[in-house]
Amino acid sequence: MAADLKIVPVILAGGTGTRLWPLSRQSLPKQFLSLVSDHTLYQDTLRRVAAPDLFHPPVVLTNADFRFFARRQAAELGIDATVVLEPVARDSGPAVLAAAAYVRERYGKDALVLALAADHAVKDPDAFVASVRTAAAVAASGQIVTFGIKPSAPSTAYGYIKLGDKLAEGGYQVARFVEKPDVETATRYVADGYLWNSGNFLFRAELLLSEGTAFVPKMVEAATQAVAGISEDIGFLTLGAEAFTAAPSQSIDFAIMERTKHAAVVEGDFGWSDIGAWNSVREVSPADADGNVTRGPVALMDSHNSYVYSDSTLVAGIGLENVAVVATDDAILVMPADRSQDVKALVTALRASHPRVVDEHLRMHRPWGTYETICRGERFHVKKIVVNPGGKLSLQKHHHRAEHWVVVKGTAEVTLGNDVFTLNENESTYLPFGSIHRLANPGRIPLELIEVQTGSYLGEDDIVRIEDVYSRV
Amino acid sequence: MAADLKIVPVILAGGTGTRLWPLSRQSLPKQFLSLVSDHTLYQDTLRRVAAPDLFHPPVVLTNADFRFFARRQAAELGIDATVVLEPVARDSGPAVLAAAAYVRERYGKDALVLALAADHAVKDPDAFVASVRTAAAVAASGQIVTFGIKPSAPSTAYGYIKLGDKLAEGGYQVARFVEKPDVETATRYVADGYLWNSGNFLFRAELLLSEGTAFVPKMVEAATQAVAGISEDIGFLTLGAEAFTAAPSQSIDFAIMERTKHAAVVEGDFGWSDIGAWNSVREVSPADADGNVTRGPVALMDSHNSYVYSDSTLVAGIGLENVAVVATDDAILVMPADRSQDVKALVTALRASHPRVVDEHLRMHRPWGTYETICRGERFHVKKIVVNPGGKLSLQKHHHRAEHWVVVKGTAEVTLGNDVFTLNENESTYLPFGSIHRLANPGRIPLELIEVQTGSYLGEDDIVRIEDVYSRV
The missing domain is CATH 3.90.550.10 (Spore Coat Polysaccharide Biosynthesis Protein SpsA; Chain A)
Incomplete structure (x- = not known):
């Protein structure tokens, strides 16, 4: 060459x-x-x-x-x-x-x-x-x-x-x-x-x-x-x-x-x-003296050659031998590690009964940041929203829900109807049904806010995008 | 006789x-x-x-x-x-x-x-x-x-x-x-x-x-x-x-x-x-044709004689034989069912490293109802609070935190300083640092509200009880 x-x-x-x-x-x-x-x-x-x-x-x-x-x-x-x-x-x-x-x-x-x-x-x-x-x-x-x-x-x-x-x-x-x-x-x-x-x-x-x-x-x-x-x-x-x-x-x-x-x-x-299955993940990861590979909060007793992953919930194992446990915040998988190749068939079977948890994560990624459901009820839905510095959601409205926003970190620039105003940590605002609104992070650190939605219909498809900097209109 | x-x-x-x-x-x-x-x-x-x-x-x-x-x-x-x-x-x-x-x-x-x-x-x-x-x-x-x-x-x-x-x-x-x-x-x-x-x-x-x-x-x-x-x-x-x-x-x-x-x-x-351990729970519960006992959202493939319990998160199992899985919202236990007697030793070992999850539930019970953490950050804490009909929290104040309340179901009677007012579904209020306040449910159905706390210290012990109908002052 x-x-x-x-x-x-x-x-x-x-x-x-x-x-x-x-x-x-x-x-x-x-x-x-x-x-x-x-x-x-x-x-x-x-x-x-x-x-x-x-x-x-x-x-x-x-x-x-x-x-x-x-x-x-x-x-x-x-x-x-x-x-x-x-x-x-x-x-x-x-x-x-x-x-x-x-x-x-x-x-x-x-x-x-x-x-x-x-x-x-x-x-x-x-x-x-x-x-x-x-x-x-x-x-x-x-x-x-x-x-x-x-x-x-x-x-x-x-x-x-x-x-x-x-x-x-x-x-x-x-x-x-x-x-x-x-x-x-x-x-x-x-x-x-x-x-x-x-x-x-x-x-x-x-x-x-x-x-x-x-x-x-x-x-x-x-x-x-x-x-x-x-x-x-x-x-x-x-x-x-x-x-x-x-x-x-x-x-x-x-x-x-x-x-x-x-x-x-x-x-x-x-x-x-090629990390083709969970047993490959275990094989390429450094193991402890008992042959266990763990990530996240995990406590094992009398266990060997096992793979245990957790997003956030404590996983405690007793007497695990060659077992794989993968615990995310909305789905937990348990199997003998040598059954890793069968996960594909499991997912195919689950898709009919549990489509959301099969294809989507709890934390949804968007060009401007992320959101995730933290609590859901019959007529309400609570989300944690993180907007990256410079990130800007679309100008939008909802027909069927009102929203309460409480800023818990950083600074929000809120557009509500013809007004544009700033919310700092520990400040909140209310977006009535049908109001045209937009959320942006004008600051240098991530903006975190808690959104409480109330209404009779709370699906993600009740969103009318009027303008969007990420070409999603 | x-x-x-x-x-x-x-x-x-x-x-x-x-x-x-x-x-x-x-x-x-x-x-x-x-x-x-x-x-x-x-x-x-x-x-x-x-x-x-x-x-x-x-x-x-x-x-x-x-x-x-x-x-x-x-x-x-x-x-x-x-x-x-x-x-x-x-x-x-x-x-x-x-x-x-x-x-x-x-x-x-x-x-x-x-x-x-x-x-x-x-x-x-x-x-x-x-x-x-x-x-x-x-x-x-x-x-x-x-x-x-x-x-x-x-x-x-x-x-x-x-x-x-x-x-x-x-x-x-x-x-x-x-x-x-x-x-x-x-x-x-x-x-x-x-x-x-x-x-x-x-x-x-x-x-x-x-x-x-x-x-x-x-x-x-x-x-x-x-x-x-x-x-x-x-x-x-x-x-x-x-x-x-x-x-x-x-x-x-x-x-x-x-x-x-x-x-x-x-x-x-x-x-x-005497339901002395998880294998006893399995033994006294009706099993399906494969000998499995499940409660909550559970999907098993090619599994037998296992016990799988879940509070709310989907548990999927492949090839489980005589395994017990108990998944709560803040701790997950996995073990061969015949190791059930060892849970006591596990808990003793965990108490030093994970005291909260060993002794307390995520959902805390109080005489007036329940509360649970649904999201926690560095300087904020989000709780879902349920007040039983007729329930009344203590008259209280906090030195280090402010609170935002959003009612998502039922009716709240809020005392704030010298004012007493009603909040209905989709209404909210703000309780500044140090304000004397009380929450009650004057209605006939449970009151559900989302509380967003912000502040530099958010421990449960920052509560000054001034008066309490349950004799907890």
Whole structure:
């Protein structure tokens, strides 16, 4: 590789898994959660590719629902991410090809793209960067490089890669990709030196697109046209919807990697995991002397090799052996840790009976901050609202509810009808039924307020937005 | 027994067990909780002895902390209980002797006393009453009768009774009381026809006192003097404190039953349990086809023989076998069901690190109603307050906090300084630092209000009570 050719990290952050329920939910999936460190998985991914001598600023692919998470969590790290929105979900093939087309347009056809899942964990970021350097050299020589992970066990949760010829720049030609095996086959694969397929790639933008043109021409056509049709709104780029929607839905592995003759693999030994289920979270987290991993207020007696997470409620365990307990403020999961793969089926079963708790979090995230229900009754609803400094809710009204606001921290700027006034800590106001109002935080610290709604109908859909700085009208 | 001699039920309701934590806590122990039916254990006990042809109105022995539970939960059933308060805890000996002395004074020396624990469960109340009738006949003939339970298993959690000679009125002389055995000994006891000692008794008041005078004269002296010194306040009777405090602390079994020659046992087969631990709760509750007992929002997949309780948060379980999960709003317990006996040790260990959650409930009960914290921050605290119809909080002030009140249901009568005014649903008021105020519910339905406290110190002890209808000044 040319010493001055920096890599463009492309972070794929649009996924919505349910295997880590009740923490990961459709409205806030696992990449944006802090599961194995104080940062979110997405943030840790951004941090791994932040060295300015090696990497350009990141390009993040996600969807409209997650755009504010993607921007805010990058901003918290001081990273200026370009956030590109997929108008519809089309699996990883069209997304990675669109990213390649976008990078080619912005950085030229020889630009190197490092396509990373936003929701994987890596224990050793230095070893990761070393592997990336090797992979970049291999990619510059005309290969599409995948990262192969030395198996720590005959896992049946991953696909495997059979190694071919050794390459001069490091790594190997890929002899064959194989599907997730049964445990017997997996044991043989491990003995034969196969590697886990991590699903992260490094390639020259032009090479991926030309190989794509050979195997999936419609997909490449859709992706390049979607990039040509990009529109911008409050700093977010959205791929052309009509073009992108026309792309066939297929994984990049199936569309290109399993077909191209230019597939190479660089071996990585950096403590990788795709955090695919709760037992993976336990495996990548530091355990105590009894083998237990705990987060939050947890007290264990006579327990071993268990994973216990709690948002806020004390979890006490007696005699737990290989048990996983995940306690959020509105749902608690208990199971033997080796049943982690069954969470997906549980969530599917729960969706009919408990849709809210399956797909939404108690704390709802909005571009201006968060809100959460803290108490609910027949004709009232109490919320805690946090508005970020500079945040501004939409100008709105409600037909069926009145609201009492009590500021408990910071400063609120309240618009009520034609009046604009300030409320400080320990001050309150009343918003009658039907009044046009707006809440904003003009201060430098978060504004916290308690909202007591009363009325006969208190659904979130009783909101008439008149004006909104986040383009949500 | 004379056909017109009715029995006086004496309910012992002063206990504070921790084996059913996190539901049972010092501030609201298990007798006042609904664990195996829609009524509390105390209420079910009252209901078992409510037939007016057989029973006088009940006398309840408890302590000052529980006096309002004892009265209110009886009143909910339309039962007018005489609530007698023990000024200090002195085990069951002095309590039962004081009850005997009280009943003798009120109903005469031949009065029959049925002393029942408030926290036991009985599946078949009719069979229980049939046993009581037999026991009354035996007691009238000059015996102190204990109820012996036919063992359903060689339990090591109960003491046993060896049967002696059969009595003409039914039942047997007691040959011997034996301590809780190991499992081998228990198996032999069961084979030999021993019965469980339920710790519930029926006796003539005079006989218990005269036998007490023979074996524990100081205890009888203390108990009778404590009854002579009874004082009354807002309808509660309190035993004379100096006299009762002088009583030696000892169980009635040890003080009298194991020594008297007049101990008889009537066999009971009415589905009795002392609900001594979570596995007992499971055993006395109806199970589903998989052997699971659940209460509250619970979803189980592929689970068997488990007990799952939840106050309000959804508990989802996968692959649970013989597991107990008890989820309250501020503490969650998870364990194999057969570790139920270890909860006591867990609670002892937790008391140092988590005193509040060990001893107090999130919802605090007061004579006028309840309150609970729904949200807490650095300088604010949000509570939901429910005031019963006719309930009236003390006239009070706070040095360090201001309060905002928003009525969300019912009608509040607010005293603020020299003003008295009414707040209806969707109305609010503000109580500045240091203002003298009072809240009351003049209406016919419960008053619900949201209180937002702000200030630099928000402890419960920042309350200056100026006047109180419940004698708490």
